[in-house]
Amino acid sequence: xxxxxxxxxxxxxxxxxxxxxxxxxxxxxxxxxxxxxxxxxxxxxxxxxxxxxxxxxxxxxxxxxxxxxxxxxxxxxxxxxxxxxxxxxxxxxxxxxxxxxxxxxxxxxxxxxxxxxxxxxxxxxxxxxxxxxxxxxxxxxxxxxxxxxxxxxxxxxxxxxxxxxxxxxxxxxxxxxxxxxxxxxxxxxxxxxxxxxxxxxxxxxxxxxxxxxxxxxxxxxxxxxxxxxxxxxxxxxxxxxxxxxxxxxxxxxxxxxxxxxxxxxxxxxxxxxxxxxxxxxxxxxxxxxxxxxxxxxxxxxxxxxxxxxxxxxxxxxxxxxxxxxxxxxxxxxxxxxxxxxxxxxxxxxxxxxxxxxxxxxxxxxxxxxxxxxxxxxxxxxxxxxxxxxxxxxxxxxxxxxxxxxxxxxxxxxxxxxxxxxxxxxxxxxxxxxxxxxxxxxxxxxxxxxxxxxxxxxxxxxxxxxxxxxxxxxxxxxxxxxxxxxx
Amino acid sequence: xxxxxxxxxxxxxxxxxxxxxxxxxxxxxxxxxxxxxxxxxxxxxxxxxxxxxxxxxxxxxxxxxxxxxxxxxxxxxxxxxxxxxxxxxxxxxxxxxxxxxxxxxxxxxxxxxxxxxxxxxxxxxxxxxxxxxxxxxxxxxxxxxxxxxxxxxxxxxxxxxxxxxxxxxxxxxxxxxxxxxxxxxxxxxxxxxxxxxxxxxxxxxxxxxxxxxxxxxxxxxxxxxxxxxxxxxxxxxxxxxxxxxxxxxxxxxxxxxxxxxxxxxxxxxxxxxxxx
Numbered sequence: 001x002x003x004x005x006x007x008x009x010x011x012x013x014x015x016x017x018x019x020x021x022x023x024x025x026x027x028x029x030x031x032x033x034x035x036x037x038x039x040x041x042x043x044x045x046x047x048x049x050x051x052x053x054x055x056x057x058x059x060x061x062x063x064x065x066x067x068x069x070x071x072x073x074x075x076x077x078x079x080x081x082x083x084x085x086x087x088x089x090x091x092x093x094x095x096x097x098x099x100x101x102x103x104x105x106x107x108x109x110x111x112x113x114x115x116x117x118x119x120x121x122x123x124x125x126x127x128x129x130x131x132x133x134x135x136x137x138x139x140x141x142x143x144x145x146x147x148x149x150x151x152x153x154x155x156x157x158x159x160x161x162x163x164x165x166x167x168x169x170x171x172x173x174x175x176x177x178x179x180x181x182x183x184x185x186x187x188x189x190x191x192x193x194x195x196x197x198x199x200x201x202x203x204x205x206x207x208x209x210x211x212x213x214x215x216x217x218x219x220x221x222x223x224x225x226x227x228x229x230x231x232x233x234x235x236x237x238x239x240x241x242x243x244x245x246x247x248x249x250x251x252x253x254x255x256x257x258x259x260x261x262x263x264x265x266x267x268x269x270x271x272x273x274x275x276x277x278x279x280x281x282x283x284x285x286x287x288x289x290x291x292x293x294x295x296x297x298x299x300x301x302x303x304x305x306x307x308x309x310x311x312x313x314x315x316x317x318x319x320x321x322x323x324x325x326x327x328x329x330x331x332x333x334x335x336x337x338x339x340x341x342x343x344x345x346x347x348x349x350x351x352x353x354x355x356x357x358x359x360x361x362x363x364x365x366x367x368x369x370x371x372x373x374x375x376x377x378x379x380x381x382x383x384x385x386x387x388x389x390x391x392x393x394x395x396x397x398x399x400x401x402x403x404x405x406x407x408x409x410x411x412x413x414x415x416x417x418x419x420x421x422x423x424x425x426x427x428x429x430x431x432x433x434x435x436x437x438x439x440x441x442x443x444x445x446x447x448x449x450x451x452x453x454x455x456x457x458x459x460x461x462x463x464x465x466x467x468x469x470x471x472x473x474x475x476x477x478x479x480x481x482x483x484x485x486x
Numbered sequence: 487x488x489x490x491x492x493x494x495x496x497x498x499x500x501x502x503x504x505x506x507x508x509x510x511x512x513x514x515x516x517x518x519x520x521x522x523x524x525x526x527x528x529x530x531x532x533x534x535x536x537x538x539x540x541x542x543x544x545x546x547x548x549x550x551x552x553x554x555x556x557x558x559x560x561x562x563x564x565x566x567x568x569x570x571x572x573x574x575x576x577x578x579x580x581x582x583x584x585x586x587x588x589x590x591x592x593x594x595x596x597x598x599x600x601x602x603x604x605x606x607x608x609x610x611x612x613x614x615x616x617x618x619x620x621x622x623x624x625x626x627x628x629x630x631x632x633x634x635x636x637x638x639x640x641x642x643x644x645x646x647x648x649x650x651x652x653x654x655x656x657x658x659x660x661x662x663x664x665x666x667x668x669x670x671x672x673x674x675x676x677x678x679x680x681x682x683x684x685x686x687x688x689x690x691x692x693x694x695x696x697x698x699x700x701x702x703x704x705x706x707x708x709x710x711x712x713x714x715x716x717x718x719x720x721x722x723x724x725x726x727x728x729x730x731x732x733x734x735x736x737x738x739x740x741x742x743x744x745x746x747x748x749x750x751x752x753x754x755x756x757x758x759x760x761x762x
Contacts, residue, residue, distance in 0.1 A: 180705055182523055182530070182570040190707075219572040221705055225509050247707040251719065258712055258719065258738055260745040267708035275702070276527055281756045284529040284555050285702075286749035359741030406706050408724055 016118035017046040024339040028310050031194040031278060034336060035124075040080070043128040047076035049113065050120045057110040058122060063456025064163070066090045068107060072125055083129040085140055091126075092166030092209065093159065093455065095134060095201045096188060098127025101452045102330050134204050141212055145172035150469045153178060153237040155222045155409070158186020159451045160243030160442030162206065163458030164465070165214045171466050175213070176237075178220040183274065186245055187451065190274040191266070193304050195311070199273075223409035228416075228438060239437045239465045242424060243458065246443035247406040251399055252296065256353030261288050261361035265301045265400035272308050290314045290396030294364050296350055297400030298327035299448075303334060305398045306342045316342045317392060321349040321369055321382045347371070347382060351389065353397055363391045403448050410444075423447055430474065431461030439465055488522075488571040491544055493564045496626045499551040500594060501560050502536075508543030510535075510573045516601035517579030517696060517728050520545065521704045522559070523570035529555040532701045534598030534673075534727070535574060537630075545571075548597030548626065554753040575704045576727045579694070581605040584668040588660065589615045589635065590653050590682055592674020596627050598696055599673040604634035606671075612636045614665075616656045618674070622647035654681045667691050672731060676740050683731030693731040697722045699742055714738050 020036045050072045058068045074083035087094040103123035111119030154161040157179035185202040249264035276283030293309040298320035310316040347369040354363040368388035371380035405422035417425040417434035424440040431439040441457025492504035519534045537546035551560045587606045591599035615635035619625040640648025670693040672682040679695040686693045699711040706724035716733035
């Protein structure tokens with residue numbers, strides 16, 4: 001066999017295939033998904049750009065370690081069922097990841113092609129394979145091991161928890177997922193809007209897990225309805241995974257923040273996405289649509305909020321205290337927002353929110369900033385410019401400046417070690433917490449992060465949980481991490 | 487699915503429901519609430535737990551039809567079900583043995599004050615309950631409150647039952663008689679809780695109120711229920727719903743509760759179209 005890494009044959013000439021999208025002026029008025037996805041022909045063409053590295057660097061960049069060249073090869077060969085089979089070996093939610101993973105910072109950035117040209121569109125191909133399966137109804141479930149008689153509880157039906165559930169059900173364990181809301185999916189259903197991740201896709205992925213035998217029970221708030229101790233001692237669970245998310249929204253602490261029309265991004269998105277408020281009054285939950293909406297913050301959640309407000313008919317203005325370069329949002333999200341005529345006020349900080357006699361928002365006073373010396377995060381610290389105050393005449397303000405740890409579960413769990421920000425302390429290699437048999441991952445360990453990092457935590461913890469339940473020893477620490485050699 | 491095992495119409499628009507929810511019944515403590523939801527497009531409605539029966543696995547909720555969602559729920563009957571019931575949420579009321587506790591329930595607020603009164607009585611405190619309603623036909627749970635209290639005083643706005651006047655008149659009389667009140671618990675409409683808190687403050691009588699701001703998830707995730715207490719922002723769902731009435735910013739709470747008045751009217755209109 002020849003080494004394909006050297007002198008790839010003429011494949012370099014095929015450019016990275018773009019994914020068709022809804023035109024920006026149309027999509028501002030609907031909640032349909034923005035990108036349409038690849039056709040089989042485009043997918044096969046894009047897949048043919050992959051030079052099938054023997055030691056693929058992309059895999060090392062994937063938090064759940066998908067066999068990327070493997071699934072891409074199957075697409076290139078037109079064997080789509082095989083491609084999804086390979087994907088599902090290591091990813092329980094490929095249709096989700098193909099849409100919301102920051103591939104540009106993970107697998108694609110490491111693609112060897114990116115040295116000379118654009119990397120293989122790994123995310124788009126993953127999405128293609130998952131969507132193909134969904135459209136063709138030929139869902140192949142992974143093989144499930146014979147029952148072990150062991151019971152696992154997963155707390156929180158978000159990306160971390162669902163990954164653990166998918167991993168442990170195929171190992172033959174009985175898996176029950178407890179969800180606090182009335183619908184499973186966590187941030188995938190309450191947070192990420194329909195135009196980025198349609199709810200039917202999340203429902204499809206969860207139904208696949210249920211078909212494997214995972215039991216999902218909604219309306220159970222662990223910490224209130226059951227304590228962790230009760231789950232283990234009375235309900236007979238051998239191990240528990242905590243993937244409850246972070247969730248407690250931060251506000252800015254400026255005057256006027258309790259006026260009517262001020263939302264946390266969590267509330268705004270939950271009302272719109274989970275409760276269907278974007279379609280009020282067909283759905284019962286109301287949402288202030290506003291004529292002019294200010295979104296404070298520069299992350300993905302801020303972009304989601306701004307684009308939602310725009311679709312509800314408002315003028316949408318993002319107010320961010322640093323410059324565009326420092327925005328934590330994905331480039332693609334910022335790009336989509338700009339295309340949708342969302343206005344950006346960079347280097348701008350809100351000072352106070354103004355209200356009328358009825359307690360409703362009528363404006364937001366802002367202050368211009370300039371960049372000073374770098375702070376702890378290495379980003380240049382914004383410094384206010386004296387006398388630069390101005391008022392934005394907005395009637396809705398969405399505060400998207402991050403979230404803190406939700407104490408609801410952690411407070412009810414004696415012996416659970418927390419760090420100084422009240423997030424759960426979990427072992428970096430196993431997800432084990434200070435309580436034997438209890439593991440944790442995702443935002444309740446990391447603070448607000450991404451879907452795929454939460455899934456990576458779930459993957460790591462599920463392995464350790466399996467060993468714990470089965471009484472197998474943890475593999476000895478290997479100073480030479482093999483993943484680096486792969 | 488949460489089956490309605492018993493429904494009583496306490497008045498034209500106030501309903502009592504016993505709902506099968508064994509996990510919640512097992513844990514419910516006075517002061518805690520549930521969130522209910524009816525129908526695939528329904529709202530999440532927070533309701534204080536009025537009673538619970540561990541053996542039967544039921545909880546009692548009492549609610550008034552005030553908007554589309556509560557109207558739909560009010561149309562359900564025994565044998566029907568609620569799609570979702572989650573809880574028990576919020577912190578339980580602090581209950582201990584005291585000399586004299588005055589429990590005040592205004593209108594629909596009598597339902598949530600019921601388990602608190604009973605809790606104090608069971609702990610060995612003397613409980614005087616003051617029940618207020620607009621008129622006799624809107625007075626609810628009188629028998630239950632008699633059982634849960636040492637003594638019950640009733641007042642109505644129109645004098646059709648008990649003393650004519652407001653709960654604050656009755657409370658003021660008690661205070662002026664020199665009753666050694668250790669704590670007042672007041673649950674009801676915001677103006678009533680505010681009036682009670684205002685009355686007791688100069689006397690230095692500790693007064694707890696149970697706040698009912700607009701909520702969505704009820705687990706601290708959204709912050710819709712933020713209230714200002716002693717100058718600090720609190721989330722009623724996880725930090726409350728009980729707070730010291732002397733330091734609650736009632737004016738802000740009143741405004742926040744009116745946030746969706748116009749939307750609520752629009753929603754009720756759609757309901758009319760559907761039922762026609």
